[in-house]
C-alpha cells in the first residue's frame with residue numbers, strides 16, 4: 001500500500017536575531033556566520049511560547065488547510081528534544097490545545113506518544129506511523145507527526161550561533177499527494193555516544209561540537225551503506241556499479257541541518273565515499289589538486305580518526321578543495337541547494353530541521369520550474385546520542401496542488417528583529433510572560449505555568465487567541 005506524506009504545515013515564531021548583530025555582540029567576523037556556518041537569521045520564541053504551542057500552531061494550520069476534523073486522525077505523535085515534562089507527553093498538551101478549537105473530547109478516540117532521540121526521533125515517528133497505516137491498524141484514519149523544538153545553547157558558546165525555533169506538522173496517509181515512502185529500504189544505526197546531551201534539569205545541552213559533526217557524518221554514512229545494500233537487493237534502485245554510483249540515481253538529498261553548512265559537508269562526505277572507486281575519481285582528483293589522504297588506522301573509527309591529527313588536517317584541506325570541484329558543485333546545485341534556503345533564515349530546529357529542509361526544497365525547486373513528479377528523495381536523518389536513519393521516497397503526481405502555493409516568507413509571516421539586549425533578556429526569562437514582544441494572532445500561546453508550591457506545580461495553561 002502506498003503510504004507517505006500527504007501535506008505539511010510549518011510554524012516559526014515571529015522573533016529573530018540577525019546574525020550581523022549577533023556577530024558584533026560576540027566579537028565574531030559576520031562572514032563566519034553567513035558563509036562559515038550559513039546563518040543569517042535565527043528564530044527565537046517570545047515570552048508566551050513553548051515547543052507545545054508551536055507544535056499546536058503547526059498542527060492547526062495543517063488541519064485547517066486540509067479541512068480535517070479530529071475524527072479523521074487516528075494518531076498524533078510529537079517528536080521533540082525540548083520536552084516540557086518528565087512524564088506527561090507533549091502530544092497531550094497539543095491535544096488539549098486543539099480541543100479548545102474542535103471541542104472537548106474530539107480527539108479522545110486517537111492515540112500517540114512523544115518521541116525522543118535528539119534530532120532523529122521525527123524520522124522514527126514517521127516510520128512507525130507509516131507502518132501503522134500499512135498494517136491497516138488505522139481504521140481508515142490518517143496520522144499526524146509533529147516535529148517541534150527550540151535549539152538553545154549556552155550564551156557565549158560556539159553552539160549559540162546555531163540556535164533556532166519552530167515546528168512542522170506532517171499528514172501521513174495512504175495514497176499521499178506529496179511523497180510516497182519507499183518500502184523495505186529504511187536503514188538505521190545506533191550507538192551509545194555522548195556527542196550532545198542534556199541531563200535532567202539542564203536547559204542547554206552539553207556539546208562536543210566537532211565530535212558531533214564527525215559522528216553525524218560517520219553514522220549517516222553507515223546507515224546509507226545499509227540503505228544501499230537494501231536498495232540493491234530489493235531492486236528498488238539499479239545502477240552499473242563499475243561506472244555509476246547509487247547517488248547518481250537519487251534526485252535530491254535532504255539531510256539533518258543543525259546549520260546550513262553542515263548539509264553541504266554531509267553531501268561532500270557522502271559523494272567522496274560513493275565516488276572514490278569510480279572512473280570519474282581520476283579527473284576529480286586532478287581538479288582537487290592533491291591525493292585523497294588515507295587515515296593511519298584502516299578501521300576508520302571516530303576515535304582513531306580524531307587521534308590522527310595529520311590525517312584530520314589533510315582531510316579538511318581535501319574536503320574544502322573537493323567542495324570547489326565542478327562535479328561536487330553540479331550535484332550540490334541540482335540536488336541539495338534548495339533544501340538549505342530555509343535553514344539560513346530560521347536556524348537550527350533539531351527534529352524539525354530536516355523536514356523544513358524538505359519543505360524548502362519543494363518550494364524552491366518548483367519555483368525553478370522543475371518537474372518533480374517521480375523524483376526520488378534520499379533522507380539522511382541524524383540524532384546525537386546517537387542514531388541515524390536513512391530512507392527514501394518518491395514525489396507523487398498530486399504534489400503541485402500543495403507546492404504551488406508555498407511561500408516561505410509568507411508562511412513564516414512578518415517577523416520582528418530583536419536587539420541583542422532583548423534576546424538576552426528573553427533567553428534568561430527576564431521578561432514577564434505577560435509582556436510579550438509580538439501581539440499573538442490566530443495562534444495558541446502559553447498563558448500560565450503553575451507555581452512550585454501548589455498542587456498545580458508545572459501545570460501549563462494555553463489559550464487560543466483569535
Ligand code: COA
Pocket residue numbers: 029031032033035036037158159160161162207208209210212213216258259261262384
Ligand atoms: N569567514 C568565513 N568563514 C569562517 C570565518 C570567517 N571569518 N571564520 C571561520 N570560518 C568558517 C570555518 O572555516 C569553518 O568552516 P569549515 O567547516 O568549512 O571549515 C566554519 O566557519 C565553522 O568554524 P569553526 O571554527 O570550525 O567552528 P566553531 O568553533 O565555530 O563551531 C560548531 C562550529 C558547529 C561545531 C558549533 O557551532 C557547535 O558546536 N554547534 C552545536 C553542535 C552541532 O550543531 N553539531 C552538529 C551535529 S548534530
